[in-house]
Amino acid sequence: MSDNIKNNSDTISADHKMHQESQEVSFSFVLASSVHDMKNSLGMLINTLADVMSKYPPQNQEHAKSYSILEYEAARINSELVQLLSLYRLDHDNVRVHIDEVIVVDILSEQIARNFELLQSRNIELMLECDEDLIGYFDSDLVGGVVNNIIVNCARYSKQKLKISAQKTIEGLCISIEDDGPGYPDDMLNASTFAESRTNFAGGRPHLGLLFANKVSQMHKDKSRQGFIRLSNLSDLGGGSFKLFLP
């Protein structure tokens, strides 16, 4: 019985501590909750937009352009919000990688399907090169999120071609996304860590997507190996090349 009462008071003090903590984190918590809400509304907006577009197909170039801007910006806000939420969770240790055996082509086509309308409206031709039987070991939600971000980003910069491919390499499973756009700017290629480039808010590009990709890659570990990302402008298509390596 003494144990009981002693523990009771422990429980109360622990609660108390939690309460204090919750006041400290309350701002980022409120932010995260509102991001969640915004994401819901945005979901409605995107669906309604798709409805409108199918009911009233564009009559001229100008229409088509407006639609594509609406669509692109909505998709971009959505993926930024998802990233914000994911980064919040990564920071609060709410997210752990859940690694399972997955069929890589399924994950890639899922992300392509997600952005099908966006790519179509921007007249971007998409190539998928991936063996039907290729197997990977990774967290399909997190990696899917990374691939989606990069696709949305590429949709903005590429001229007409986008290539997504995956294969096994010595450095692990490699998922590449290449475009025929102007390529990644020097400051991004040179940033030794992506945390550094994040501070570059003045340039208007916090590179949230890369920060997220980098974190996700590093969370994938197997024995002594760890995932990583590699950026370059050495694309067959002439633009930027993003590669995600997973052990």
Next chain:
Amino acid sequence: MAENPYAKLQALVVDDFESFRITLSKMLQNFGVGMVDSAASSNEAMRCCTAKVYDIILCDQNLGKGKTGQQILEVLRHQPNLNSDSLFVLVSAESNKNIIMAAYDYEPDAYLTKPITGQTLGQRLERLFKQRLALAPIYNAIKEKAFETAVSLCETEIASGSRYTSPCLKILGKLLLQLGELEKAEDLYRQILEVRQLDWAMLGMAQVKKLQGDSLSAQQWLEEIIQFNPLCLKAYDLLADIMAERGDSQGQQKVLQQATEISPLSILRQQQLGDVALKNNELMLSANSFRKAVKLGENSCHDDVVFHEKFSRSAIEFSKTDKNAATQALRDALKIAAEIPNRFGKTNKNKINSYLLESQLHAVSGEDRRSAEALLNAQKLMDADDVANDLDLKIEFVKALRETGNTDKANKIVSELLSEYADNEEDLQKIDCLLEEPCSTKNKAFVAQINKDGIAYYDAKDFSRAIDCFTSALQSLPQHIGMRLNLVQALLGQFKKEPGNRQLITNMQFLIDYIRKIIPDDHVQFRRFRQLEDVLRGIASEKPVS
């Protein structure tokens, strides 16, 4: 027009937002799905599912009032019904599915994150139906309990290098465990783990080890999973089972506490935690867990009246150790007890039960008039009905009589019960909770053993272990005066070790007060009681050591 493969399909869309329902239904119709129904709430969805067989159910997780999407899935998978085999797709705005999945034991066939585009849905449906078709022979064999056939079908599929190798491996492992083919199962999981540390394979390995009787290895596997994936609740469940098998109820409680912290929404774990905490005499924890279990029960198929009663029981016990801290629990328990007939049917048994619990709850709250009133109501119904022969009700009745000070009448009923059930060991075990000395063979042996252990610890001056022994014995035999006095004495020993610990004095005072209420003047231990009472009075009046 090419033949439409979806033309004969029946689909159900569940979402509380009309626009989502319309969008999803339209998407399904665009793929050629023959018939699409929609439901705006969990109640409507359940009605649809009892009326019709659906090939596929697309259900939003957050449906406002009532059940969540996961709770609908739980009902469909847990109980035999028209839709227990339907493809179930859970839809949510939450991008991390593990957060939602963690709380439940049934996995949906697919998980889709909002916003959903036509392309995403189309692709996922195609994949789902293809997989369902490919694995249909295996599922059919399992359904017909032809497990051996299912095993060889899985093996063929895996050997062919099919794209469904991974799901087949998972099914195969479970089948081998079920068939008791432990060596084969161990080989299978070992081969998988050599390639990659996947948590489901580690979990399988832990199950193999547990079934082989090697609980230590099983525990090591499970602890490794938890370290690697703290959201893997099945690992906690298995670990808690192992602790329970070992009789380590402290360890079991700790594991369940961790699991409920991660996923507070799991009703089964809250129920278990309430039970084990009650056993460990952690009454606040027990009352809190039962309260949560009762609350979660509103929308769960795992609800049971037993847990509503246990909430009252733990609140009553809690109030006897710390009346102030228990105020809220008592208030909530009263509400819950009063609602039993509404929730579980207005049978006489439920009504009587409800009154008896209310009577005890009022009594420990000091509301004597209300307590007597509730007792009277219970008695009226018991006199009028033959449910009065129900042993559980009679035991509850005796408890209520005692709480309200009707000791003589209570004792009279107890002696009637003893002669009536004299030949039934199981019933006697139930009656033991009303007695000072147990009458069932099992509990007699239990008391003798635990008393012996407790006294051995006491003699070795290991007072805290002695306290644990006597405390846990009192949980099953609260009327045992000798045991209660032993506990006081063990606490006294501990107090001499740490004279500054006023909490020990408070605990002893509760015990002495409890005994004072139940001990008759002619009891053999009456003198010992008086002596301890005096000693305690002496200590309590001393100035605290500063």
